[in-house]
Amino acid sequence: MKRNVLIIGAGGVAQVVAHKCAQNNDRLGDLHIASRTRAKCQAIIDSVHEKGAMKAPGLFAAHRVDAMDTPAVAGLIRETGAQIVINVGSAFVNMSVLEACIEMGAAYMDTAIHEDPGKICETPPWYGNYEWRRRDRCKAAGVTAILGVGFDPGVVNAYARLAEEECLDTIDSIDIVDINAGSHGRWFATNFDPEINFREFTGTVYSWQNGGWQSNTMFEVGKEWDLPVVGTQKAYLTGHDEVHSLSARYPDADVRFWMGFGDHYINVFTVLKNLGLLSEKPVKTAEGQEVVPLKVVKAVLPDPASLAPDYVGKTCIGDLIRGSRGGQPAEVFIYNVADHKEAYQEVGSQGISYTAGVPPVAAALLIADGTWDVGTMVNVEDLPPRPFLELLGTMGLPSRIRDAQGDRPI
């Protein structure tokens, strides 16, 4: 059944979502995109038409909305007849958009945990602070809400479920490894909004080990990983959304997230953090002006969207899952490799936005055809993984598996 889609947000990931919805609009319905700045939405729609991305003739309309304003979002859902809302706006708007979806009976998706602007790194499990508190209301309203359905979280959660269903009898550990081996050619830049990017690394690093939460600091625990295509890469234990849901499904396994960083990134981050320049608390200049240092750092850094045209190289993101099969120790690495330049040529965004933006569109197609329209709130590991991963394989994000038998498509 065709369903109208409303995209919330107008950044790099929204650009990918828009292009991928357009490429599949024969299986969706009318397309809408809304953000605080309507012109940004229109620019995305223009780029869709420039690429000739609309598969079938159809509507793609731009709107202005304050996504923190639940009645306004609900009104837009009513006006557009949207049955699926793909929220790729700021992490601060998740709950206000979800509330609008519950009210209107529309399916909801996001790609990252909800955040309160005034708090950094809340108590684990993170989903317990905002999202899961609304699970009963989603169920009562029959609303499908798929949390964290980007790449990581999202596809990596499906990889864990695939390993459980098809590869291993028991699971002892899930190590998610995210390596960006690409280069943007700038002296320094963050791949997405510096404010969100740095917030991710200034708090406690939570991992789930030995049946409980472990606390570390960022860059405290590093490890080299030998990966397909991108080779040996150093990655660091990092706090990340999926650890907080996977540890609920696999409480007996260690669940860790590792993000790759070069020494240069770590050095710049360390200098800025130690000087206090990543603080979200205002300081006062000698002249008496109140300024939030992090906002000044953001102002001097390159706009992440400006990096895409020159980005080259590949990303490799996957799950190394260890356990047993037939009574013997066994391990699998399930992964995707994406290419920055190919992503830019196809949809006008770099590879990191691409890997985050394609999965929610695949999920929208699975909701539209009923496969994933479960009428309640779920994380991705709660859903059958194969239809999702196979569909992604046809949409530009193929998955492969490497184990004792070799390296092959899933």
Next chain:
Amino acid sequence: MKRNVLIIGAGGVAQVVAHKCAQNNDRLGDLHIASRTRAKCQAIIDSVHEKGAMKAPGLFAAHRVDAMDTPAVAGLIRETGAQIVINVGSAFVNMSVLEACIEMGAAYMDTAIHEDPGKICETPPWYGNYEWRRRDRCKAAGVTAILGVGFDPGVVNAYARLAEEECLDTIDSIDIVDINAGSHGRWFATNFDPEINFREFTGTVYSWQNGGWQSNTMFEVGKEWDLPVVGTQKAYLTGHDEVHSLSARYPDADVRFWMGFGDHYINVFTVLKNLGLLSEKPVKTAEGQEVVPLKVVKAVLPDPASLAPDYVGKTCIGDLIRGSRGGQPAEVFIYNVADHKEAYQEVGSQGISYTAGVPPVAAALLIADGTWDVGTMVNVEDLPPRPFLELLGTMGLPSRIRDAQGDRPI
């Protein structure tokens, strides 16, 4: 003859000047100190009385003045009967204070070149842009103006003149080396106002070599130096005031300035500079606020004045002068070693402020007794060096000489 002294400024160097004037007030007259904030001046006077630093009973009074306002400074000179003005205020006020001295016939001193807030690193020789253009007027008015009479510039200029008079027949090169081997115990801090500190290193590095100006960038040319007390230290070719006057007196010699920096300082500086955070040009945040990044960096860094109580270790500043004597190649190293903790215990400032603040008081004493009261504008190398250096030896800054005959007091 006793002469009243007016100190302009209320920072770490002014604190040293105030204490040293007080310790020698039997040879000076009334003491006055003025800055934009009278309370800062009063706090310095309070610290003088707490240490019982006034040698003889006498006046020490605090005033408020805008040192950019020449008539206001002239009025204060008239009101206080000051015959000697020691300007240790911001580098931006030198010319407005000098103009007031010329108008009132008071002797003038400063410790650093005049700067225009809107310009970084002007055309060499720097003294030619502002100071030397007023030389004829000083001479006509019979006003003694001693430029750059801190440690460097200042004492190091006298070291060059001493080598000319007493050590060498010809001079081939003058390498001034400034090493701070002390530690303030903070992760990062600048030893004086970050705005001025960083400005010093963001422009072209000028040195005088092979009879002309050479241009380099900061940290481009580094060299290890084997020095007394502080040992082997790495220092970098740096732009500095004294190169611009010494090269006029010694045009056939190479004149270079080297400042010591640890790898940590260089790394922090490089990150901040490359990100654009040392810029004095405003940027606009995503929220539309206009902010000068350098002022935010200044706001997050420790107040330099707060470093003094914990500062330990020593400074070594000197001139390595090469040339010939009796037809043979010869070299001398003339230098001072100062101790941060001793400086703090004596005058409540760290060693870097101490080395900059004692010399202008010695110069004031030499003006008061007539030795240096030359009635025109000079740089320190234009004056007889031995009375100055011997007086400094009795005031806490002894000088030593190291050559083929060994290491001994001058």
